[in-house]
Amino acid sequence: MRICIATIILFDLGIRLTDLEAFYSNTGVAPLNMLFEHNWNTYYVSLHTMSGLWQVQLVLFFISFFCAVMLLIGYRTQLFTVLSWFMMLSLHNRNGLILQGGDDLLRMVLFWGIFLPWGAKYSCDYLLYPSIKIDKTIITAATIAYLLQICYIYTGSALLKGAEWNSSYSALYYAFSLDQIAYPVTKYIYYFPGVLKKLTFLAYYFELLIPLFFFIPFKHSWFRLFGVLAIITFHFINACTLFIGLFPFIGMVTVIGIIPSFVMDRFEKSTLLFRNNIRESFTGLAVFLTRIIKWRFPVYNLSPVREKIRTAILIFLIFFVFDWNFSNLSFVKSKLSDNLRFIGYGLRLDQSWGMFAPGVFKDDGWYVLEGVSNDNKHFDLLNPDKELSFNKPVSIVSMFKNDRWRKYSENYLFSENEFMRGYFTNYYKRIWNEQHPERKVKRLSVVYMEEFTLPDYKYSVPKKNVLWESY
Numbered sequence: 001m002r003i004c005i006a007t008i009i010l011f012d013l014g015i016r017l018t019d020l021e022a023f024y025s026n027t028g029v030a031p032l033n034m035l036f037e038h039n040w041n042t043y044y045v046s047l048h049t050m051s052g053l054w055q056v057q058l059v060l061f062f063i064s065f066f067c068a069v070m071l072l073i074g075y076r077t078q079l080f081t082v083l084s085w086f087m088m089l090s091l092h093n094r095n096g097l098i099l100q101g102g103d104d105l106l107r108m109v110l111f112w113g114i115f116l117p118w119g120a121k122y123s124c125d126y127l128l129y130p131s132i133k134i135d136k137t138i139i140t141a142a143t144i145a146y147l148l149q150i151c152y153i154y155t156g157s158a159l160l161k162g163a164e165w166n167s168s169y170s171a172l173y174y175a176f177s178l179d180q181i182a183y184p185v186t187k188y189i190y191y192f193p194g195v196l197k198k199l200t201f202l203a204y205y206f207e208l209l210i211p212l213f214f215f216i217p218f219k220h221s222w223f224r225l226f227g228v229l230a231i232i233t234f235h236f237i238n239a240c241t242l243f244i245g246l247f248p249f250i251g252m253v254t255v256i257g258i259i260p261s262f263v264m265d266r267f268e269k270s271t272l273l274f275r276n277n278i279r280e281s282f283t284g285l286a287v288f289l290t291r292i293i294k295w296r297f298p299v300y301n302l303s304p305v306r307e308k309i310r311t312a313i314l315i316f317l318i319f320f321v322f323d324w325n326f327s328n329l330s331f332v333k334s335k336l337s338d339n340l341r342f343i344g345y346g347l348r349l350d351q352s353w354g355m356f357a358p359g360v361f362k363d364d365g366w367y368v369l370e371g372v373s374n375d376n377k378h379f380d381l382l383n384p385d386k387e388l389s390f391n392k393p394v395s396i397v398s399m400f401k402n403d404r405w406r407k408y409s410e411n412y413l414f415s416e417n418e419f420m421r422g423y424f425t426n427y428y429k430r431i432w433n434e435q436h437p438e439r440k441v442k443r444l445s446v447v448y449m450e451e452f453t454l455p456d457y458k459y460s461v462p463k464k465n466v467l468w469e470s471y
Helices: 003-019 020-024 032-038 054-073 079-094 101-113 124-128 141-160 173-178 182-188 194-212 219-240 247-253 261-270 270-293 304-326 342-346 405-412 419-435
Strands: 363-373 378-380 441-452 463-470
Touching: 003 020, 003 054, 003 079, 003 101, 003 247, 020 054, 032 419, 054 079, 079 101, 101 141, 101 247, 141 194, 141 304, 173 182, 173 194, 182 194, 182 219, 194 219, 219 247, 219 261, 304 342, 363 419, 405 419, 419 441, 419 463
Parallel strands: none
Antiparallel strands: 363 378, 363 441, 441 463
């Protein structure tokens, strides 16, 4: 799990790096003054807010890359888990307008990983400290916290869902109607309403009940394995049908830590030759890193007093996070005290797993960036070589550079986020004029062609909404 989590972090950083100026600098769509005025919590901590220069952000990205690589190879694992988590927390706090549930899940599992001995195998630490023995099956406060976190994602999500999921079973119809996230392959399923209802039923009760397989006392290892494989399959299907970024892959890798010991024993036996071949090279790497990085600190073995303090903190956080998720439920009247919420915001343990809950978003549509050039010609900056048209594109998903922009455009629609619109329009207009000096625009209008999703495949006439204009 550690190796896969670190790999996901590296992929995520690589994707974010392509939009370094747009999302993390003062010359982009989310400058610091906008962040602090409209999208900031006083308990947030972020190194990325120290400067609005993209060059400073690039240095911070490099630090995050380095920490993730160290986590990947398992060198000084506990230290670099802490640093990777902190750098991720800092990055997420810098721009929450592009975050989705996968980011929260990655951050949560990385936090609990601080207290897990996930550098004790397949790591440089294992080669440097071979005398340290870790049991195959680990039952500690940290493993309980990690396992409960998995439960919140699925059962907690199901409990937040409404009638579209557990009564009318229309949720997947509405989800697959969203052209902003539905891949073309979903259309092969979309026009079979009976199939969609059955799949919605299965998806809802899968989320509600799948964590039970991790607690069945008899044939425990086999039920755990079934639960892991079912979750991986569930996310694989989501990855093939919906444009939701890295979320499905994050969901897959976060359950690897639940894989039973007998599976890993067979895996180790089958890869024995391969592991023997790479052991020597990794040992050399570990020794080299130890020479250039002189930090010394305990690895997994803490003093009894420190171990008790850590366990006490973990037990408190387990109850705290449970109560936070419990308080999210609509039928719960007693909510988490506001006097304690600073802990959740400070450590970014705040969470709500309401994916498509209580119902699915209905405001579908597509964007047209209508520009007016200096010679008064109108054209769409998203399709500059074609005649200006407000007709529905063949593929709306393909209009987004990546899922970060898709999420940003989703937040852009909400009236409470109107503050975003001027910054985006000015940024896009400036970038266009810099890259196309022969075709500069003097006016840019952000047009959203709203296509509200109606039930039972009823047609909705697209409505033209001008969200913002920049002169």
